[in-house]
């Protein structure tokens with residue numbers, strides 16, 4: 001028996017609206033999207049009605065290795081024969097093994113790991129550690145950045161998601177991303193941490209200016225603040241190296257990884273931190289726990305993800321596909337000068353910056369007609385995020401580029417009358 005399509009589409013949508021989210025269902029009805037995530041395999045997802053899309057959203061990197069990657073599925077099946085989540089209070093062979101692997105893949109002295117379930121939780125842990133370590137309250141983040149919807153992560157994000165939930169925890173402030181002078185201005189002896197995504201996706205795949213992170217590192221050192229880098233989207237090969245921040249040659253004090261670590265199969269996240277910060281957790285070993293964080297079954301999915309990532313040729317493949325897109329983007333820019341203002345790219349972390357804030361949503365809609373799942377950046381809707389699975393092959397990349405060409409033409413036409 002298949003689990004997919006046990007009910008007709010209209011019944012599923014009605015049930016979803018009644019019991020999961022009437023607001024989301026209304027939104028999709030209004031914009032004319034009735035896509036129901038059905039079959040999935042490799043770079044493809046299918047609607048329940050059969051339409052096939054190449055997934056260029058990848059849930060922000062969850063599906064770096066494609067959907068239902070057979071190796072991750074096999075590892076998980078095997079783990080499920082012998083293991084379960086384990087006990088989060090006790091010593092764990094499997095968490096220890098995964099932590100050692102993550103430490104080995106991380107730069108500098110990032111040798112310690114706290115596991116979690118979601119990215120927001122992993123960011124919360126990073127901020128807790130920064131405050132615990134420094135004894136200071138101040139947390140500085142980027143205007144328009146995104147770190148999740150849980151406690152401290154929410155406070156570090158855009159007020160449009162947090163305003164209804166005020167009062168928020170105090171001590172949070174924001175600066176424009178990429179502006180070192182503004183960061184310097186806002187730092188002081190109360191600054192516990194600076195937290196940035198390596199490339200803020202929700203802000204529109206904002207590529208940092210040359211030397212930015214070196215400057216952030218220097219400022220953190222100068223003020224004794226902790227440098228937290230959110231690699232939830234940019235990590236695990238997305239930017240062409242293991243971590244996006246590696247491509248800038250900078251070592252943070254805390255690095256947060258999530259989405260892709262699960263292989264899209266089992267939720268697991270990690271807050272990886274420098275040995276230097278360890279005394280805080282050493283003295284307070286039970287001050288932060290998470291029942292499902294670092295589930296032993298999930299550790300095996302993650303270990304397989306890391307095996308694949310470290311295999312010879314994997315990151316080279318990302319580089320090759322990035323070159324295919326770079327070349328294709330050049331052609332798209334020449335062909336659509338009126339609408340395509342800028343292409344943004346670091347490896348396969350890519351964005352198309354267009355002429356107006358309505359363009360991103362129009363591109364998303366056009367994508368459904370042209371076989372591409374792409375989502376616009378929520379804090380800059382003029383940008384379409386293009387994050388295909390890292391396992392995409394050249395022929396599929398060309399298919400994406402052809403579809404983007406047709407989608408841009410459609411959006412161009414729609415914009416003519418505006």
Ligand SMILES: Cc1ncc(COP(=O)(O)O)c(C=O)c1O
Nearest residue numbers: 118119120146147148197232233
């Ligand atoms: C950069 C970044 N950080 C943190 C998060 C939060 O992750 P989660 O949704 O797993 O809580 C996200 C989610 O999209 C993200 O993109």
